[in-house]
Amino acid sequence: xxxxxQSPKYLFRKEGQNVTLSCEQNLNHDAMYWYRQDPGxxxxxxxxxxxxxxxxxxxxxxxxxxxxxKKESFPLTVTSAQKNPTAFYLCASSIRDRYTDTQYFGPGxxxxxx
Amino acid sequence: xxxxxQSQPEMSVQEAETVTLSCTYxxxxxxxxLFWYKQPPSRQMILVIRQEAYKQQNATENRFSVxxxxxxxxxxxxxxxxxLGDTAxxxxxxxxxxxxxxxxxxxxxxxxxxxx
Numbered sequence: 001x002x003x004x005x006q007s008p009k010y011l012f013r014k015e016g017q018n019v020t021l022s023c024e025q026n027l028n029h030d031a032m033y034w035y036r037q038d039p040g041x042x043x044x045x046x047x048x049x050x051x052x053x054x055x056x057x058x059x060x061x062x063x064x065x066x067x068x069x070k071k072e073s074f075p076l077t078v079t080s081a082q083k084n085p086t087a088f089y090l091c092a093s094s095i096r097d098r099y100t101d102t103q104y105f106g107p108g109x110x111x112x113x114x
Numbered sequence: 115x116x117x118x119x120q121s122q123p124e125m126s127v128q129e130a131e132t133v134t135l136s137c138t139y140x141x142x143x144x145x146x147x148l149f150w151y152k153q154p155p156s157r158q159m160i161l162v163i164r165q166e167a168y169k170q171q172n173a174t175e176n177r178f179s180v181x182x183x184x185x186x187x188x189x190x191x192x193x194x195x196x197x198l199g200d201t202a203x204x205x206x207x208x209x210x211x212x213x214x215x216x217x218x219x220x221x222x223x224x225x226x227x228x229x230x
């Protein structure tokens with residue numbers, strides 16, 4: 001089946017550790033996105049990539065890093081510089097057509113700092 | 115900067131009845147998209163319906179329809195014949211048409227509970 005997968009579903013991190021969240025899609029979409037969701041808030045954009053080997057910061061990029069070496073994959077690393085990383089993280093992808101761009105989401109990863 | 119406001123944090127409806135969720139937005143752009151996404155307890159974000167701002171006709175998808183009032187910057191979602199499976203958090207979202215980032219701007223959500 002075509003879709004977006006995220007792993008792991010739950011992730012626990014100790015203080016000072018970097019952790020990487022996986023996002024894979026087989027929809028042949030060019031663009032991929034990472035969002036963060038906190039209780040009582042909507043989603044906020046962390047990073048996005050419209051093409052392989054290129055990505056841009058979103059609204060809350062501090063303490064995060066990404067790579068886009070393959071079209072299908074857009075991993076997110078939460079570094080120790082992120083002061084409050086406990087949140088729900090959602091990956092999305094879309095066809096890279098600026099005039100018909102609907103984003104489809106993966107199932108998410110819940111990150112908890114111990 | 116664009117903003118999206120959902121003024122109803124929680125709503126409740128009886129099964130088989132109709133409910134309307136409100137959304138207002140603020141933008142200086144004239145061309146944009148508006149979306150409603152549903153997030154059930156599984157937390158998977160699911161697209162419900164999409165509206166292009168240049169289209170005057172309101173979008174419909176089965177039991178879901180929107181009332182798009184461009185001048186008032188209002189974009190409400192109507193759910194007809196509510197079902198238990200409609201219980202979820204509903205998010206309204208805005209995207210600038212042809213913008214450089216294709217960034218979605220979300221409201222804070224409305225938690226809808228469908229009662230049997």
